Amino acid sequence: MKVRIFPAYEDNYIYLIEDEKGSAILIDPSEARLVLEYIKQQSLTLTAILITHSHADHTGGVETIKTLTGCLVVSAQSGSIGLQDLHVQDGQILDLLFPIRVLSTPGHTLDSVCYYVLPSPGQPGSLFTGDCLFIHGCGRLMGQPSQVFWQSLQKLSALPPETLVYCGHEYTEENCRFALTLEPNNLHLRQRLEEVRRQTKQGLPTVPSSIGLEKTFNPFLRTESESIRRALAMPPEAPGWQVFAELRRRKDRF
Ligand SMILES: [Fe+2]
Incomplete structure (x- = not known):
């Protein structure tokens, strides 16, 4: 599995994970142009977009990308961007290019989920955290109780220490x-x-x-x-x- 990092706007990150056969999954495309150009250049097939939460700086490119590629759009049940094909729940395993476990992590928003690409032989798991866990920080509380956010972070903290963490912003x-x-x-x-x-x-x-x-x-x-x-x-x-x-x-x- 290859992870490509696209810096977008001032400090957002969009991630593209690719398998060896030329298929790919996008995470939190805040904008469309950058990633669409790359996908075309590399002749990749976009299978799905995973959304960590419904804020516009994580979803701004979804509509355009979905229209042009016809890919599946995945988000939490309570997400509200109106383009979802698949609503996911805590603990669910998505069988996309790789097995990916959905971790419900309310706190920054009620609809926050993290996507955990399970470890495979010789490769640690990869965790895509949106605005829940940042590198050495965490997202703001937006209407959720502190206790709820803390429990979500505890859940992430219990993953194996070698798990790679990819977050939504450079902070x-x-x-x-x-x-x-x-x-x-x-x-x-x-x-x-x-x-x-x-x-x-x-x-x-x-x-x-x-x-x-x-x-x-x-x-x-x-x-x-x-x-x-x-x-x-x-x-x-x-x-x-x-x-x-x-x-x-x-x-x-x-
Ligand atoms: Fe956010």
Whole structure:
């Protein structure tokens, strides 16, 4: 499986996953032109579009691409872009080019789902997270309870550490800077920020990350961490979702 990354708009990512036979699946096409050109150039057959949630900056290209290619459009039941052929539910396995498990991850929106391409011999799984999990951060809460979002992130955190993480936006540098406000003396985090800055300066995407790296650097997956709780002045007995809620409040003001 090959994953091609298309930067779009200011900081969006569109992903195209290809098999060896020239078939492909698109994830969150915010725009159509870029990917249609590539698909034509490479003579690929587009099988499906997977939508992580219904925000326009993840779905803007869907109508044009569907009209021109006739591909299947997949999204959550509660998604509302009006072009879906297939509504998916938590735990469902899609048998497209590869077996893909749907993980329902409400929080950023009610209709948020992540797509987990299952591991195969010699290849780790790949997780497409939309605006649920970012590299070293997470999406904004938009009307959902903190507890619900935290549970969704816990679900992702339980995947194997080598799972590759492909998210919907390039926010990694800002997320690292926020994480450092909590742990200014975390040397690993400082080194990580430098690495991210080097990549960003060269115009390189910081995706993919991995679940293991996220559990090391992402404060929203580290709600049990003593040093994070100390930084927030929250006691060890506070439930994880409350730590998450406080982190999210602070990040919103960052
Ligand atoms: Fe979004």
